[in-house]
Amino acid sequence: MTNAIEIKNLNKNYKDFKLKDVSFKVPRGSIVGFIGENGAGKTTTIKAMLNLVRRDGGTIEMLGMDALKDEKKIKESLGVVMDGCNFHDNLKTGDISKMLASIYKNWNVQLFQNYLKKFNLPENKIIKEFSRGMKMKLQIAVALSHEPELLILDEATSGLDPIVREEILDVFMEFIQDEKHAILISSHITSDLDKIADYIVFIHQGEILLDEEKETLLSKMGVLKCGEEDFRRLEKNEYIRYRKNQFSFEVLVNDKVAIKKKYPETVVDGVTIEEMMLFYVRGEK
Amino acid sequence: MKGLILKDLINLKSTFKMLGLMITLFAVIYIPQGNGFIFGMIILMFAMMVVTTISYDDLAKWDAYALTMPVTRKEMVLSKYLMMALLNTLGAVLALIVGIVGNMIMRQSFSMEILVIIGVLYLVAFCYGSLIVPLIYQFGAEKARLMLILSALIPTGLILLLTQMQIPLPEAINPLIYLFLLLGFTVIMVSGSYLISLRIYSNKEF
Numbered sequence: 001m002t003n004a005i006e007i008k009n010l011n012k013n014y015k016d017f018k019l020k021d022v023s024f025k026v027p028r029g030s031i032v033g034f035i036g037e038n039g040a041g042k043t044t045t046i047k048a049m050l051n052l053v054r055r056d057g058g059t060i061e062m063l064g065m066d067a068l069k070d071e072k073k074i075k076e077s078l079g080v081v082m083d084g085c086n087f088h089d090n091l092k093t094g095d096i097s098k099m100l101a102s103i104y105k106n107w108n109v110q111l112f113q114n115y116l117k118k119f120n121l122p123e124n125k126i127i128k129e130f131s132r133g134m135k136m137k138l139q140i141a142v143a144l145s146h147e148p149e150l151l152i153l154d155e156a157t158s159g160l161d162p163i164v165r166e167e168i169l170d171v172f173m174e175f176i177q178d179e180k181h182a183i184l185i186s187s188h189i190t191s192d193l194d195k196i197a198d199y200i201v202f203i204h205q206g207e208i209l210l211d212e213e214k215e216t217l218l219s220k221m222g223v224l225k226c227g228e229e230d231f232r233r234l235e236k237n238e239y240i241r242y243r244k245n246q247f248s249f250e251v252l253v254n255d256k257v258a259i260k261k262k263y264p265e266t267v268v269d270g271v272t273i274e275e276m277m278l279f280y281v282r283g284e285k
Numbered sequence: 286m287k288g289l290i291l292k293d294l295i296n297l298k299s300t301f302k303m304l305g306l307m308i309t310l311f312a313v314i315y316i317p318q319g320n321g322f323i324f325g326m327i328i329l330m331f332a333m334m335v336v337t338t339i340s341y342d343d344l345a346k347w348d349a350y351a352l353t354m355p356v357t358r359k360e361m362v363l364s365k366y367l368m369m370a371l372l373n374t375l376g377a378v379l380a381l382i383v384g385i386v387g388n389m390i391m392r393q394s395f396s397m398e399i400l401v402i403i404g405v406l407y408l409v410a411f412c413y414g415s416l417i418v419p420l421i422y423q424f425g426a427e428k429a430r431l432m433l434i435l436s437a438l439i440p441t442g443l444i445l446l447l448t449q450m451q452i453p454l455p456e457a458i459n460p461l462i463y464l465f466l467l468l469g470f471t472v473i474m475v476s477g478s479y480l481i482s483l484r485i486y487s488n489k490e491f
Contacts, residue, residue: 047349047490047491050352050353051352052349052352052353052490052491053490053491054488054490071357072355072357073355075353075354075355075356076355078353080350080353082349082350082353084346085345086345086346086347086349086350086351087345087347088292088296088341088342088344088345088347089344089345090295090296090298090299091292091295091296095292095295098288098291099288099289099291099292099295100288100354101288102286102287102288102291103288103289103354103355103356104354104355105355152353
């Protein structure tokens with residue numbers, strides 16, 4: 001299986017923030033969830049991929065092409081949704097379609113109209129009168145209507161109600177049915193990623209902490225709840241992070257089956273992406 | 286590229302409507318007085334619109350998004366200069382029409398003077414745009430507007446000072462020479478301005 005995105009040792013230096021050797025892949029036919037707290041470097045990474053910011057090192061390949069050399073070619077087959085609506089307030093959906101038809105070679109008016117209908121977006125209203133959910137749906141419709149192979153979504157589901165979110169997640173699942181397609185989705189609504197992501201890439205303070213298949217991650221990792229005494233008995237390499245409460249310890253362990261075997265009297269629960277993220281960011285080593 | 290210009294024109298639709306109303310109003314007031322002031326008004330109003338389009342883009346955070354599409358930074362800058370040329374030409378043509386219609390209504394023969402005034406203003410509009418577009422790319426629309434007003438004060442002050450000191454302005458041997466000088470100056474301004482804007486915009490991070 002080839003990769004839709006391949007980032008190697010991406011570096012970007014700001015005065016007070018750095019991306020340090022960010023590397024990860026997005027295989028075709030899969031959805032990769034890109035997670036991390038605000039300011040962890042998700043958007044910077046995405047902007048570097050799109051050449052919106054200049055990178056200080058590393059290579060980025062998308063759809064088998066170099067992101068700098070073949071920029072225009074890549075962007076013909078790329079759909080991007082950023083946080084918020086980027087169309088001017090006075091435009092109508094018809095105006096957008098006309099404009100984009102002369103920007104994208106593959107703009108598909110019919111497909112765009114189908115998405116508008118599917119998302120219940122009005123054709124006679126200007127964007128200013130759209131609700132936030134409608135604006136987001138419009139951006140997603142636009143991102144899909146030039147028949148892209150790769151979607152890059154930066155917080156595309158934030159600020160949406162659960163019903164709209166699920167609608168949109170369904171569209172993404174449908175998109176990925178084509179084995180050539182791929183999605184990179186950054187989000188801090190981790191429950192969305194619990195549902196749709198195949199891989200999880202976790203960035204923290206500009207560094208990739210974790211890059212793994214979601215199923216393995218969730219089936220292996222667990223949360224051990226125990227008292228201080230039990231916690232002291234754990235070996236350093238048996239847990240990843242721990243958090244201390246008033247009365248007990250919560251420990252993120254990397255192999256819950258092994259822990260259960262070794263300490264049969266303890267309780268080990270499954271973990272969600274959100275819990276895992278909290279452990280990494282707020283827990284102690 | 287065509288798409289970018291189309292987008293600007295659609296965005297300006299409501300501005301165009303308001304402008305049409307204003308021009309009609311001004312024409313009714315000033316043409317009977319035989320005042321050339323109206324041509325300046327029309328051309329200036331159109332010349333200002335390129336700034337409006339950039340403000341609209343800023344408001345929608347359009348540029349960063351447009352660059353995720355198959356649009357190069359060069360095309361982004363070039364589209365603004367083409368837009369400027371389009372708007373200025375539109376303004377000049379409209380001014381000419383108002384001039385001709387005004388003359389017809391006032392039953393005067395069409396004078397060359399109007400053509401020269403409009404021609405000069407047309408070129409000045411390009412110089413104005415060439416000054417402000419790179420300023421906007423560097424400092425943002427709000428600051429650039431302020432700077433332009435300030436920088437307009439400098440030449441005005443200079444001319445005032447010259448007349449105060451009673452230094453004679455060179456006599457025109459042939460007024461056409463001035464026109465050609467202005468034309469040359471405009472061409473240099475526009476091409477220089479485009480290159481500077483392109484440079485600023487290419488280095489911009491979003």
